Amino acid sequence: MTTNKKEDIMQASLMLFTERGFDATTVPMIAEKAQVGAGTIYRYFENKEVLLNSLFRECVGQIIQALSDGFPESASVREQFHHIFHRLTRFGQENNEALTFIDSHMDPRLLDEESQSKFIELLDFLRRFLKRGQQQGIIVQLPPDALIPLFYGPIVKLFLVIRDGDLKQTDELFAGVEECCWNALKVH
Amino acid sequence: MTTNKKEDIMQASLMLFTERGFDATTVPMIAEKAQVGAGTIYRYFENKEVLLNSLFRECVGQIIQALSDGFPESASVREQFHHIFHRLTRFGQENNEALTFIDSHMDPRLLDEESQSKFIELLDFLRRFLKRGQQQGIIVQLPPDALIPLFYGPIVKLFLVIRDGDLKQTDELFAGVEECCWNALKVH
Amino acid sequence: MTTNKKEDIMQASLMLFTERGFDATTVPMIAEKAQVGAGTIYRYFENKEVLLNSLFRECVGQIIQALSDGFPESASVREQFHHIFHRLTRFGQENNEALTFIDSHMDPRLLDEESQSKFIELLDFLRRFLKRGQQQGIIVQLPPDALIPLFYGPIVKLFLVIRDGDLKQTDELFAGVEECCWNALKVH
Amino acid sequence: MTTNKKEDIMQASLMLFTERGFDATTVPMIAEKAQVGAGTIYRYFENKEVLLNSLFRECVGQIIQALSDGFPESASVREQFHHIFHRLTRFGQENNEALTFIDSHMDPRLLDEESQSKFIELLDFLRRFLKRGQQQGIIVQLPPDALIPLFYGPIVKLFLVIRDGDLKQTDELFAGVEECCWNALKVH
DNA sequence: GATGAATGAGGGTTCATTCAT
């Protein structure tokens, strides 16, 4: 089977968009990294913006998948949080760019309706978890949208710091940060 | 007194860079918003990139100023954290763009040495605070660079959510988030 | 076979640079005359200045070629001078712009090292000829750099006058001028 | 008396136009060299092009003056040529730029009617001299416009070589070149 | 299907010229 060009293009864009940003990434750059002709990209994606949106949806979808898959519905809130945190960091470790890419391309000027909906789907998953925790009196009573930044923000930033080489990713580190984030959320 | 054009240009750029990003902001856009001719911008800034760096340094400097000014050197770690959190959120409230602008333009491709140093100055201020707290056994023993995201990240994200209109900024909200962030940092 | 765009661009630039000068020639002008898109020029030449230098080197190279090719090494000084004068004027007749172009673009602000070297190569060819003539006591004892203007200058100017339509180019004219130039050089 | 600003501006332009060419010389450059404000230039000259033309006419006028003044109407052709050659080189020595400036700015796109007429006046002076010499059978029978390059061209080029520092200007040099040029013109 | 040469709209930037001081 021939190598999957569409996959190559998406992989190359992901790296370049993450590294340089959408605007600073040129189509020829993507073509070169993906080892395809520039015109080939237009066979798979209507234009650069559509490519971005496909990529964005794909990445967000993967995260939602990672979070939903095997989610311990009936476990304790703490255990559910562990699942979320663990899956998020594992995803980040396996696919370092995706997390950063999503975070730095959440621009309504670039994302279409569908991409934005997809991201809201992710937020809703997190909101639901938080609300259940609040109903059980375990998670602090603040608007969920104010709570999400308390663990999602640190995770994203953490991978940025790691990527810059300023921090080594170890299980201890993630365990420590998880504990901190949980302390941020839980009622004391 | 004549209006200060340089100030107008910086103000306009700040808003546009924050809103659209550096690359998606054109010089004519800045000129129009600042109500000056496009050429005028080049009387004050060598080029668009220099303008970005001036702005970046200015904003980071203001934050450092806000944090250092009246910092309670001899107060408790908790009180010092309150100072930092309060000044940061007050700065964000008074100057909503600046915080977001800095966070979204920390690109080594765009920032020169001096700008990066200036930002490190800010990080060092926060690192010193965290280390003192750790020496007193009050703040958890994790690398400071892993701790900074635990309160700096949420604050930045919070203002993004606020700017998108999804959340109203109230004293209660900030007080609540401060408590959460402190819980994330402190030893339990 | 497709038309050679690079060749078209060089031909168009040669005419325009000669007619209007480098600074007064815009890239769109070149594109229009060469019947290519403006962007196409940048596929073949890094920028306008590189185009100028390519053109300059090409033209100087052609002259050197025309002079060296079949140069009568063992003939008399007079015959060698005839060769030089004849080839120079024939070159000027066949390629009217090139001579004028070179003469009017010998600007160290525009020419790079390599272009300047190439021109020195041409000068050296002429200097060597003059020195041999001086050693044989046939050409007057003045610095070669003062002698070159005595025949190279008039030839260039002659083609300027011709181009302005003030003079018709005939064999008699060139023969007459050659005789004059030789009289300028030779010991009487 | 205050320093003559108009004179300063012309002097500064002469140097810059000669050194860099008309197009590569900016009005602020002239202002700085002339030690006046940029706006001041427009008090004396309608625009940059008018300044060029004033300068051109002034320089050509000075040469005509230098040639006409004390011209030995009734002397021999050889003596008349000596007068012309001597005055031209003396002018070049005293005012190195002017000669080069004129030669490199003889562009119909830049010069107005009047400037071109003024230059024709200079040419006519030279043409008259040549025709008289031809009538006396002393100067070769070629179109005067083909003869002028034989001594005017070398003189201009000579000062270029001198300015580039490749040749020292001495009386012997000029005497030698004069002899050569005369040999080019005279009937043998 | 795949390519990359070609295009031209639109960006950053310069600079001749104006005009309020």
Place this chain on the structure above:
DNA sequence: GATGAATGAACCCTCATTCAT
């Protein structure tokens, strides 16, 4: 009269996109 800050037209150049091969 003199100034130089301000302007905006016009430059050079980039790059998303097309299309002949």
